[in-house]
Amino acid sequence: MLSSSDAIAAGHAVRGTTSPNPPVGCALYDDAGRLITTGGTEPAGGAHAEIVALRAAGDQARGATAVVTLEPCNHTGRTGPCSHALAEAGVARVVYLTADPNPLAVGGAQYLREQGVEVEFRPTEVADLQPWLTALELERPHVTVKYAASLDGFTAAPDGTSQWITGATAREAVHVDRTKRDAIIIGTGTALADNPSLTARKLDGSLYGNQPRRVVVGTREVPEGNLTQLGYEQYSTLDEALRALYDTGARDVLVEGGAGLLTSVLEADLADRIQAYLAPMLMGGGNGVVMRPLAETLASMPRFALENVQQLGEDLLINLKRKQN
Numbered sequence: 001m002l003s004s005s006d007a008i009a010a011g012h013a014v015r016g017t018t019s020p021n022p023p024v025g026c027a028l029y030d031d032a033g034r035l036i037t038t039g040g041t042e043p044a045g046g047a048h049a050e051i052v053a054l055r056a057a058g059d060q061a062r063g064a065t066a067v068v069t070l071e072p073c074n075h076t077g078r079t080g081p082c083s084h085a086l087a088e089a090g091v092a093r094v095v096y097l098t099a100d101p102n103p104l105a106v107g108g109a110q111y112l113r114e115q116g117v118e119v120e121f122r123p124t125e126v127a128d129l130q131p132w133l134t135a136l137e138l139e140r141p142h143v144t145v146k147y148a149a150s151l152d153g154f155t156a157a158p159d160g161t162s163q164w165i166t167g168a169t170a171r172e173a174v175h176v177d178r179t180k181r182d183a184i185i186i187g188t189g190t191a192l193a194d195n196p197s198l199t200a201r202k203l204d205g206s207l208y209g210n211q212p213r214r215v216v217v218g219t220r221e222v223p224e225g226n227l228t229q230l231g232y233e234q235y236s237t238l239d240e241a242l243r244a245l246y247d248t249g250a251r252d253v254l255v256e257g258g259a260g261l262l263t264s265v266l267e268a269d270l271a272d273r274i275q276a277y278l279a280p281m282l283m284g285g286g287n288g289v290v291m292r293p294l295a296e297t298l299a300s301m302p303r304f305a306l307e308n309v310q311q312l313g314e315d316l317l318i319n320l321k322r323k324q325n
């Protein structure tokens with residue numbers, strides 16, 4: 001049955017591997033609405049989602065309906081225009097879920113209509129495209145702040161112990177999420193205290209195929225340890241880190257702590273999204289999520305919009321996003 005979910009799933013499958021290009025998904029259906037095939041964007045320089053799907057469909061693309069999470073591009077970059085490829089393959093109808101705001105690529109829907117292809121815009125918020133859209137608008141990577149805390153907002157006990165606040169299901173979700181990001185950023189404080197590897201690992205400890213870049217912010221030297229073995233980038237300021245990451249293709253980054261760095265991110269109004277993993281426990285003291293008040297009075301405190309809440313084993317994942325003015 002023709003639906004948006006096949007294209008969305010195809011885009012989700014390639015998220016984390018396509019930057020600086022968006023993780024787009026495409027699904028092709030026959031006259032009877034049966035799924036022919038799907039495609040997702042290949043790593044930069046490779047084929048776009050539509051081309052991947054058209055290649056897999058071969059002659060079956062003639063007369064088909066294509067559902068695409070982003071309006072087909074209409075420009076020749078490292079690959080040819082997808083709008084032309086869809087029309088040449090004889091696709092009869094194109095449904096797209098997000099209009100392409102990229103001034104360089106826009107115009108695909110218009111071109112397809114001119115070629116006699118039926119085009120429908122079905123506005124849908126495709127979660128996997130949001131970081132890329134934000135990065136395009138702000139010309140810096142989309143920033144998600146992630147932390148694990150007790151219900152009363154502590155990320156470590158008074159003696160500094162913090163492993164593990166959340167249970168295995170939540171920790172597994174964190175590792176899958178890392179595979180979807182271009183980079184993970186921590187402060188030198190966390191690098192020194194935890195000696196983290198910042199890899200995306202499966203339950204058996206083996207590494208996922210896609211690994212984010214590992215980034216440390218701060219001036220202190222990171223001694224020999226997990227990060228130095230695996231390779232990491234260090235920048236002395238947050239701005240420098242985000243600029244360098246953007247300039248080298250990163251569009252979607254995760255800031256994983258600690259409190260010093262999270263405070264800087266929030267004070268600079270750089271948090272586009274927050275992932276709060278909350279464990280069913282109270283601590284009463286210890287290290288807080290942020291180091292100092294973000295404003296003097298309640299009315300001035302930054303607030304975020306609730307996106308959704310997920311239960312992960314016994315823990316909660318609260319997803320928040322920047323409030324639109």
Ligand SMILES: NC(=O)c1ccc[n+]([C@@H]2O[C@H](COP(=O)([O-])OP(=O)(O)OC[C@H]3O[C@@H](n4cnc5c(N)ncnc54)[C@H](OP(=O)(O)O)[C@@H]3O)[C@@H](O)[C@H]2O)c1
Pocket residue numbers: 146147148149155156160162165186187188189190191193194217218219220221236237238239256257258259260261262264265287
């Ligand atoms: N539960 C959790 O989710 C979680 C996650 C991560 C960490 N933690 C815990 O947090 C603790 C570490 O926290 P922390 O606050 O000490 O460390 P941190 O936030 O990792 O690092 C603080 C350092 O980051 C650098 N920094 C921060 N903002 C900056 C900016 N705008 N520009 C440049 N540099 C900036 C500074 O480095 P320099 O001083 O070197 O210049 C600062 O001293 C550890 O105990 C760790 O276990 C908990």
